[in-house]
Amino acid sequence: MRKIKIIGMGKYLPGKAVLSSEIDKRLGLSDGWTEKKSGVYKRYYANGETASEMGAKAAQKALEDAGLTLEGIDCIVSASGTMEQPIPCTASLIHEKLKPKRPIPAFDINSTCLSFVTALDTMSYLVDSGKYRHVLLVSSDIASIGINPMQKESYVLFGDAAVACVIRRSSDGEESKIRASLMYTHSEGARFTEIRGGGTHLHPNDHSVKEDFLFDMDGKAIFRLSSKVINGFMDELLDQASLSTEEIDWLVPHQASGMAMRILAGKIGFESRKMVNVIKNYGNTIAASIPLALHDAIQNNQIRRGQKVLLLGTSAGLSLGGLIIEY
């Protein structure tokens, strides 16, 4: 149990809104296929913007929401599932755009779609211990450049977005906390979700198979493996928090796809009215997806102070991650 409080959040959506009806046309699909398959009505694609520019804009909003300036931040963590460029790390590039007057430390924590959950959990220990007072977490992902129109099942799902979040230790009298956290990696599913090319293995100068530089997902295999392990995972997470499913006020799942979220909620026994579902407006925005849903649910006054919130998702790896917070 760490006495951690989310004191501000901000989001940024890139300029170009793309309707599912446009995707239908682009891919030669029948009218309505994209929205039906994905649960997405609209997503945003970056149009010349970089992930660090988007992240910096989200960060500025999170700082305003927290009533802080950048001078109050002690550490910047990029919690993104994609990288802007191999070197330096994305946090340094966000730092460059924010132009702090002090040399605030900046580094990346990456577990693909779970990066925000992993970073929030990890950094909560450093904040709880007093190492850093205010930490700025930024999830900024550009999916649109790396999706494969030949794989329509995944192409239709994704959008681009940036979300930022400021955390600090709860003051005396404040009840905000992280009650439990759990992550498991089942690497027998490491190849279910991949972009194979672009790093040291399939280097762009030595490799020319274009598909290898694009997102490749075996949705059915992910579903089979995660279905097998999710209930055991949830039991352990709830046990750690000494809570039952009924005591959780809100489920904020990774916005993977409309169908995946419905099945997940059903499997772990959550009524759909307790699930924050914003995929319709944004698509799957990789690591920005969970904080984006959290952001909107707070803004819309759904999630209120003191309520118990479960952040839960799967990611490439294949990993499961969950965090139970009292907001």
Add this chain to the structure above:
Amino acid sequence: MRKIKIIGMGKYLPGKAVLSSEIDKRLGLSDGWTEKKSGVYKRYYANGETASEMGAKAAQKALEDAGLTLEGIDCIVSASGTMEQPIPCTASLIHEKLKPKRPIPAFDINSTCLSFVTALDTMSYLVDSGKYRHVLLVSSDIASIGINPMQKESYVLFGDAAVACVIRRSSDGEESKIRASLMYTHSEGARFTEIRGGGTHLHPNDHSVKEDFLFDMDGKAIFRLSSKVINGFMDELLDQASLSTEEIDWLVPHQASGMAMRILAGKIGFESRKMVNVIKNYGNTIAASIPLALHDAIQNNQIRRGQKVLLLGTSAGLSLGGLIIEY
């Protein structure tokens, strides 16, 4: 002050040893230029091996050294400066090679050449708090695929290597600890060290300038900026540890280049006999560089239990990072 003990380390070097005399020939340089410029006699290049394969081999050795099997590990963190592929994270791929029977959580922490220092510091809080008992940190970097023969000043420096390390909380009566840690990011130097292409900004399918997928370094600019800030950084780090330079037994610097290390040691007032310098044997191995030097100094019985050791480096970002441990 976290009561953290390094209980095992292991290294792995890929198969192909490359002498500086061969680099002289390859780049058409005068005999001896490469070794004189870099301080490197020999480096190793991966020859068909992947970073995760190398990392898994180093991890096995670290486990043996710690007297543990994989079953005793509670979290696997890849602390590498390069990525094997964009998705999934490198820790998942190392996990896949290690084939643990349990779904040990796995994720990446990245601050380029400082990744090991950042990950050791960050994870020390989770180990100290009891979240994880044994954490396996793996730094595995393949530089050879991304260096640019047209930029001989950086080409001559690099080699490939993997190093792993197991940490746990010190038992009662054990004195091992982290006494102080500090990181600063000066993003006015974010462009001094780059691989621009391969991520979402310059995507391999949309960008064809081969140099942009290769390492690009402005050594002089790095030197100017780091020289300006290193003494203030060291003062703050030593002050946090309540130690003077004289009380530190060993300096384990990032093995950036022979000259950079000599100048650094001189600037912060370390005699060269207290500096661990292994660059001659391996070159600059990115994030593996600091743990590789630490590994060898422990193996060679230079660094002994209870001694005070300063891990110190710069990385792309531009970041400075330092950790003072009692080994």
